[in-house]
Amino acid sequence: MENLVIDLALIKEKARSDQASFQEFKQSVKKISIMQFDALAHPIVNEITQAIDCTQCGNCCRSQEPGVTMDEVEKLARLKELPVENFKDQYIAWDREGISFLCVKPCTFLSGNICSVYHSRPASCADFPGLHRPRLKWRMKQVEENYSICPIVFNVVEKLKTLLPSFSAPFL
Numbered sequence: 001m002e003n004l005v006i007d008l009a010l011i012k013e014k015a016r017s018d019q020a021s022f023q024e025f026k027q028s029v030k031k032i033s034i035m036q037f038d039a040l041a042h043p044i045v046n047e048i049t050q051a052i053d054c055t056q057c058g059n060c061c062r063s064q065e066p067g068v069t070m071d072e073v074e075k076l077a078r079l080k081e082l083p084v085e086n087f088k089d090q091y092i093a094w095d096r097e098g099i100s101f102l103c104v105k106p107c108t109f110l111s112g113n114i115c116s117v118y119h120s121r122p123a124s125c126a127d128f129p130g131l132h133r134p135r136l137k138w139r140m141k142q143v144e145e146n147y148s149i150c151p152i153v154f155n156v157v158e159k160l161k162t163l164l165p166s167f168s169a170p171f172l
């Protein structure tokens, strides 16, 4: 695939300096239906996800706080060779809705750019950045949050900008 941007500093700077472009993109997305947007976006998501090597990146594991279930906390505590309560004290926090998440950044399981517990990683890590799920149009807030940190999200959005009929400022 041509013209993919994987330079994290460039992606961050582009997202910071051209926020108007993302707002224009969101306005364009609003003009098409949920089903049309999924039909347009998902083949691109698939293609770009396959073309980007996450083992060369790891940026989500440095900048995100993934949600974890209590079963996952127990599993991760075992892998860390810590009693569950000690693991919670060091690595888990709760949001206002009572949802628990890994709160240390970078993630304690990140080794270089690679997850050291890959086969036991939480479901929310495996799901990230979640562009493949249906009704993507409903999750534009999440897309916007991840646009500046995840090369997959960045490149999918930039490709979509070239395809949405009313969008006129593609970066790629």
Ligand code: SF4
Pocket (backbone or CB within 6 Å): 060, 061, 066, 107, 108, 109, 110, 111, 114, 115, 116, 117, 118, 121, 122, 125, 126
């Ligand atoms: S558990 Fe693994 S995949 Fe999840 S944030 Fe930590 S290093 Fe990344």
Ligand code: SF4
Pocket (backbone or CB within 6 Å): 052, 053, 054, 055, 057, 058, 059, 060, 061, 128, 129, 149, 150, 151, 152, 153
């Ligand atoms: S999901 Fe995105 S941020 Fe995470 S490693 Fe892959 S390209 Fe990087």
